[in-house]
Amino acid sequence: DGGITQSPKYLFRKEGQNVTLSCEQNLNHDAMYWYRQDPGQGLRLIYYSQIVNDFQKGDIAEGYSVSREKKESFPLTVTSAQKNPTAFYLCASGASENREKLFFGSGTQLSVL
Amino acid sequence: SQQGEEDPQALSIQEGENATMNCSYKTSINNLQWYRQNSGRGLVHLILIRSNEREKHSGRLRVTLDTSKKSSSLLITASRAADTASYFCASYTGGFKTIFGAGTRLFVKA
Numbered sequence: 001d002g003g004i005t006q007s008p009k010y011l012f013r014k015e016g017q018n019v020t021l022s023c024e025q026n027l028n029h030d031a032m033y034w035y036r037q038d039p040g041q042g043l044r045l046i047y048y049s050q051i052v053n054d055f056q057k058g059d060i061a062e063g064y065s066v067s068r069e070k071k072e073s074f075p076l077t078v079t080s081a082q083k084n085p086t087a088f089y090l091c092a093s094g095a096s097e098n099r100e101k102l103f104f105g106s107g108t109q110l111s112v113l
Numbered sequence: 114s115q116q117g118e119e120d121p122q123a124l125s126i127q128e129g130e131n132a133t134m135n136c137s138y139k140t141s142i143n144n145l146q147w148y149r150q151n152s153g154r155g156l157v158h159l160i161l162i163r164s165n166e167r168e169k170h171s172g173r174l175r176v177t178l179d180t181s182k183k184s185s186s187l188l189i190t191a192s193r194a195a196d197t198a199s200y201f202c203a204s205y206t207g208g209f210k211t212i213f214g215a216g217t218r219l220f221v222k223a
Contacts, residue, residue, distance in 0.1 A: 004155075006155075031209060033209075035213075040122070040215060040216075041215050042201060042212075042213035042214050042215045042216060043156075043201070043213040044213075045210075045211075048209050050209065056209070088153075090155055090156070092155075092156075099205075099208070099209060100143065100144055100146065100161065100205040100211070101146070101158050101161065102148075102156070102158065102203075102211060103158070104155030104156045104157070105155050106154050106155045107153070107154065107155050109153070
């Protein structure tokens with residue numbers, strides 16, 4: 001799915017556990033995004049980052065955290081504070097000069113054990 | 114807040130038929146885009162129509178935009194089984210804000 005790699009494809013979380021989803025891109029894009037997708041619903045923005053060492057909360061940031069230490073990488077941590085984490089998580093990136101077009105990874109399905 | 118709403122939620126057609134799906138949005142937009150998602154995969158960008166455009170074509174895709182009604186439609190002509198997927202409209206309001214609809218699930222029967 002473009003030059004964006006998400007891993008793992010499937011992830012299981014135990015009660016009270018933090019888990020981290022990986023997202024790496026080789027498109028040289030400045031902007032990166034994390035979306036959550038629930039069945040039958042559209043994508044909801046969790047966090048986005050315009051540039052290295054900067055990130056902003058989206059519409060549903062509670063219970064999630066991110067970091068952007070490198071341009072290529074934007075990992076998402078689902079913390080124990082997120083009480084309903086089961087969902088399909090999608091990472092995306094976009095060029096600064098063309099923010100409107102997003103490139104997506106293939107997603108991570110997170111489930112609770 | 115979810116801005117786009119799509120209709121129908123699901124659509125089942127025969128191969129060779131045309132498929133039309135509609136999208137409505139609530140606020141002013143810079144442009145509207147359509148994405149496709151195969152089951153369990155990421156979204157792929159299909160086409161973008163700007164707020165000052167009324168119609169756009171790309172291969173078998175035709176998109177219309179009516180800003181007075183805040184609505185858009187995506188037409189896929191001569192559909193194929195490989196077109197089976199979910200289709201999402203996405204309204205871009207500027208900056209880093211793209212808002213996605215709930216999607217239309219299209220099933221094309223061979």
